Amino acid sequence: MSLLEVKNLRVEFPTPRGAFAAVDDVSLALEAGEILGIVGESGSGKTTVGNAVIDLVAPPGRIIEGEVWLEGKRIDGLGADKIGRIRGRRIGIIFQDPQTSLDPLQTIEQHLVETIKAHRNVSVQDAKLRGIELLSQLGIADAEARIKHYPHQFSGGMRQRAVIALAICADPEVLIADEPTTNLDVSVQAQILEHLKRLSWVRRIGIILITHNIGVVAETADRVAVMYRGRFVEKGNTENVLGHPEHPYTKHLVSAVPRLDGQIRGFQVVARGREIGHGLGMADVARPCLTQQRVIRPIGGPLLALERVKMTFVARRSLWPKLRRYVQAVDDVSFEIQRGESFGLVGESGSGKSTIGRLITGLYRPTCGRILFAETDRIAIRSPTERASYSRQIQMIFQDPYSSLNPRMRIADILAEPIDFHRLSASRRETKDMVHALLGQVGLGPEAARKFPYQFSGGERQRISIARAVASRPRFLICDEPTSALDVSIQAQILGLLKDLRERLGLTMLFISHDLPVVRQMCDRVGVMRQGKIVEIANTEDLFENARHDYTKQLLSLVPNLDLLYRQ
Numbered sequence: 125m126s127l128l129e130v131k132n133l134r135v136e137f138p139t140p141r142g143a144f145a146a147v148d149d150v151s152l153a154l155e156a157g158e159i160l161g162i163v164g165e166s167g168s169g170k171t172t173v174g175n176a177v178i179d180l181v182a183p184p185g186r187i188i189e190g191e192v193w194l195e196g197k198r199i200d201g202l203g204a205d206k207i208g209r210i211r212g213r214r215i216g217i218i219f220q221d222p223q224t225s226l227d228p229l230q231t232i233e234q235h236l237v238e239t240i241k242a243h244r245n246v247s248v249q250d251a252k253l254r255g256i257e258l259l260s261q262l263g264i265a266d267a268e269a270r271i272k273h274y275p276h277q278f279s280g281g282m283r284q285r286a287v288i289a290l291a292i293c294a295d296p297e298v299l300i301a302d303e304p305t306t307n308l309d310v311s312v313q314a315q316i317l318e319h320l321k322r323l324s325w326v327r328r329i330g331i332i333l334i335t336h337n338i339g340v341v342a343e344t345a346d347r348v349a350v351m352y353r354g355r356f357v358e359k360g361n362t363e364n365v366l367g368h369p370e371h372p373y374t375k376h377l378v379s380a381v382p383r384l385d386g387q388i389r390g391f392q393v394v395a396r397g398r399e400i401g402h403g404l405g406m407a408d409v410a411r412p413c414l415t416q417q418r419v420i421r422p423i424g425g426p427l428l429a430l431e432r433v434k435m436t437f438v439a440r441r442s443l444w445p446k447l448r449r450y451v452q453a454v455d456d457v458s459f460e461i462q463r464g465e466s467f468g469l470v471g472e473s474g475s476g477k478s479t480i481g482r483l484i485t486g487l488y489r490p491t492c493g494r495i496l497f498a499e500t501d502r503i504a505i506r507s508p509t510e511r512a513s514y515s516r517q518i519q520m521i522f523q524d525p526y527s528s529l530n531p532r533m534r535i536a537d538i539l540a541e542p543i544d545f546h547r548l549s550a551s552r553r554e555t556k557d558m559v560h561a562l563l564g565q566v567g568l569g570p571e572a573a574r575k576f577p578y579q580f581s582g583g584e585r586q587r588i589s590i591a592r593a594v595a596s597r598p599r600f601l602i603c604d605e606p607t608s609a610l611d612v613s614i615q616a617q618i619l620g621l622l623k624d625l626r627e628r629l630g631l632t633m634l635f636i637s638h639d640l641p642v643v644r645q646m647c648d649r650v651g652v653m654r655q656g657k658i659v660e661i662a663n664t665e666d667l668f669e670n671a672r673h674d675y676t677k678q679l680l681s682l683v684p685n686l687d688l689l690y691r692q
Contacts, residue, residue, distance in 0.1 A: 236293060
């Protein structure tokens with residue numbers, strides 16, 4: 125008898141065109157002390173499976189068929205009161221975004237005490253001690269003091285650990301972890317995964333790890349189930365499924381993962397065609413996206429140079445100078461980016477990477493130092509005309525494709541805005557033609573111009589963000605974590621698109637990321653940041669093969685082991 129069993133599960137959502145099966149005939153078994161990974165693209169049904177186990181399918185969706193068994197007792201259809209006693213007490217859940225799953229008006233102590241008392245007959249003091257113990261076990265230093273802090277006073281990794289503490293505070297037998305490491309840098313990701321593995325080993329908790337990160341599953345899971353359009357297309361031992369995949373979809377999902385063992389000339393993406401097998405409506409064949417191209421070489425001479433740049437933020441304001449507190453986000457940073465070069469900037473969250481991007485664009489003004497663009501000191505520019513010219517030549521692609529587009533504007537208006545602002549067209553007709561050309565450049569048709577952002581997937585929104593960034597015909601493009609929240613197949617498409625645009629438009633790029641395999645594939649040189657300083661700059665291959673600084677070596681050692689994926 126398995127710890128948790130799901131049998132023939134089907135979840136449907138009503139649509140104007142009839143019922144849509146988000147999960148169709150899914151069965152799984154989870155043993156005590158086992159980690160089962162569920163992988164697949166966004167929309168494949170992964171999260172819906174996890175929600176269905178604990179009866180959290182959002183209305184109007186509902187479970188049509190299937191059974192859920194916990195230690196030999198059926199728990200589906202128990203009713204709100206009974207399933208409410210199981211949820212949290214016997215089955216814990218880690219939600220994807222710790223920022224939205226924590227109440228910003230409550231301290232971490234209030235969160236933990238409330239949850240522990242809801243499931244355990246203990247006093248407030250005992251619940252608090254239990255919360256401090258859990259935070260300490262999960263690696264939060266000075267837990268007795270930090271438990272009194274609010275969520276916004278925690279870093280992303282610390283918030284995720286607080287969410288894990290909430291999920292396990294009632295000692296559940298099963299833990300559902302939904303994308304627990306999305307948007308976390310490699311060091312924090314490694315810590316979170318280590319905590320999950322320790323929970324399975326020490327406490328014998330059965331864990332369902334839901335993720336689109338194939339490397340995380342390869343490093344962590346005992347078994348894996350690959351999900352596509354609501355069904356499991358392949359299940360089995362992690363080494364067998366990822367090392368020797370049999371289903372076409374699994375093969376090409378694995379092939380889309382950026383390699384860490386060397387640079388490649390092109391990315392493989394999943395292309396969908398005619399229907400084959402299992403009624404899935406897919407024939408997945410690997411095809412090169414827009415990256416089968418010549419090797420791009422910098423054309424010589426620095427386009428951008430930072431000279432001893434510093435950026436200080438006020439952490440605590442006060443009328444009394446002695447009581448003020450400052451944070452040195454960027455500390456004496458100097459580097460150059462050659463014309464036509466793709467320069468990578470890597471490091472942990474809070475190392476100063478994104479701050480440098482915002483300094484270059486002019487969103488921040490440095491405390492001291494110089495930023496030279498085409499040998500002109502940007503900080504010394506006073507003329508509004510010159511500032512507008514500078515902003516036209518330097519554009520930025522932001523991390524989140526959902527919040528970086530105005531939801532009330534049609535795509536045509538979003539793309540026309542920079543064209544009109546910089547007066548790059550002579551008429552409305554010319555602007556319209558330019559918008560359609562931009563959509564074509566990023567692989568979207570002219571019909572996309574009439575739509576709103578909510579009508580597009582995450583990958584399509586990021587394509588629109590790229591189109592907006594190149595609409596002003598920039599010379600320099602800053603990519604700030606442009607693929608961190610995307611599936612591997614969508615990520616491959618976006619990376620291929622960026623490489624293609626770099627060649628066709630002659631762009632110089634600053635690529636900011638914590639994803640080291642992506643950086644290896646995209647960049648000519650790489651700078652490593654730690655605590656606001658550049659600790660190492662080297663050619664990409666030299667840095668990955670012969671890193672010199674101890675911190676760089678540490679970052680590389682924390683990347684999930686991808687050797688398993690290279691066997692196919």
